[in-house]
Amino acid sequence: MIKLVFSALALTTMTIGTVSAHDSASGDASKVTLVYEHALPNVPGKSIKGVLVEYGPGGFSEAHTHPQSAFIYATVLEGAIRSQVNGGPVKTYRAGESFSEMPGDRHGVSENGSKSKKAKLLAVFVVDTDQKDLTFPINK
Helix, strand or coil: CHHHHHHHHHHCCCCCEEEEEEECCCCCEEEEEEEEEEECCCCCCEEEEEEEEEECCCCEECCEECCCCCEEEEEEEECEEEEEECCCCCEEEECCCEEEECCCCEEEEEEECCCCCCEEEEEEEEEECCCCCCCEECCC
């Protein structure tokens, strides 16, 4: 059931906004698209936001954090995603696997685990409704 919901969110055609990330070695741009946004009626001031992250072969995102109010649950929809949170070990998650990030976590590695295939993940944020920016670069 949960997998069906995540797949439906990822396949929705409603695109609220797209932001380019880094180009991969093959020239396919990685991108981040807000695909769903809805205020939580039973939690005043909070919303759920679904973000589709698509990495071309070799694509990646710079090290980043998310809003202090954000809890994130991410599910890999296609391919493999390499992820590192808070300086812990780098883990590879494959299609159907999930991970979460707590408020204030630092996401040091977020990248496609393949140099030849695409990868996609759906990140579901529970965040303050008035929060517009969902990612902030980590200054090294």
